[in-house]
Amino acid sequence: MIKRIALFLTLTLMASLSWADKTVYLTSLDWPPYSGKSLPDQGGSIAVAKAAFEAMGYSLVVDVFPWSRAVALAKDANSKYAGYVPEYYSDGVAEEFIYSDPMGKSPVGFIEQAGKPISWSSHEDLKNFSIGVVQDYVNEAKFDGMVADGSLKVEPVISDKNNIMKVINGRLDMAVIDKNVMNYLFANDKALQGKASKANFNSKLLDDKDLYICFKRTPQGEELVKIFNEGLKKIDVNSILASHM
CATH class of the missing domain: 3.40.190.10 (Periplasmic binding protein-like II)
Known part of the structure; x- marks a missing residue:
């Protein structure tokens, strides 16, 4: 039990520190040309996400996994990930995650x-x-x-x-x-x-379909979605996507 508590506190501290130094972690999948570990800028959707966060003074780190694993890690309360990208809208997902404003089609x-x-x-x-x-x-x-x-x-x-x-x-x-x-x-x-x-x-x-980032339903997620949405207003989403298609 003590080991579990220590692990939880360590992971929580890691998440807090990553956000404190203005680094946001998300998961994604290999879904070219929108996302993928071997694509330029990790794909169009991730390029948009990075640009929006950068416009607000944040850096974004995206780790790529098989789809089901990407969602599971984003959902895990003990992981360092604040959410995942990209996603379509569905009522079921909206019950578990906070949707950003649309970030492409x-x-x-x-x-x-x-x-x-x-x-x-x-x-x-x-x-x-x-x-x-x-x-x-x-x-x-x-x-x-x-x-x-x-x-x-x-x-x-x-x-x-x-x-x-x-x-x-x-x-x-x-x-x-x-x-x-x-x-x-x-x-x-x-x-x-x-x-x-x-x-x-x-x-x-x-x-x-519209594309979105899904953030955890946590106080951190609520704050990050506001930051990201504000950053979207400062960039040319369509131009960034077009250059990666």
Whole structure:
């Protein structure tokens, strides 16, 4: 018990000190071109986050993990992380985290096989297709609700790349994906290079999502979201994102 208390106090002190010297820690995932450990400035969303904090006199350190781990660490009360980036809005996430102001857009739709365009006008139409999703990703409210109640047939995988391969190989009719992510992977992932002609981005968007930072629901998180939101007003978000797409 004494060791646990000592560990808790040490971690709490580390978090306090990191904030005191104006260093903020967040988690993220490999989701190019928005975020990733090997990308310039760690990707567009992280570049925006760093610029906003820098405009307020803070430095931002972002550590990249698999998605579920990134969220779990951001949620852990004993970790040094103040939150995670980027995220879409969902009511469920909002119960556990404080959302920042929007920090960019993410055009979310479906990848489909080339030569086999899928026509749909309502979510009900999607029931006719096998659809790939990435495990634990927020997609779009109505879509996710239909997945939760079993109305839609979906196959969860661990990455967008896996979904792209399944669609190209005819194992899925379509898969949810951000258009910029799809284009980046076709252009830069060795396993997908030369295969862009085998797939298209469906002509109808599922949603044009806002991107956010999610901060812990703590007094520190409440203060940091105010600082970040004020910093966003001082930078050109669209220009920073465009230079990283």
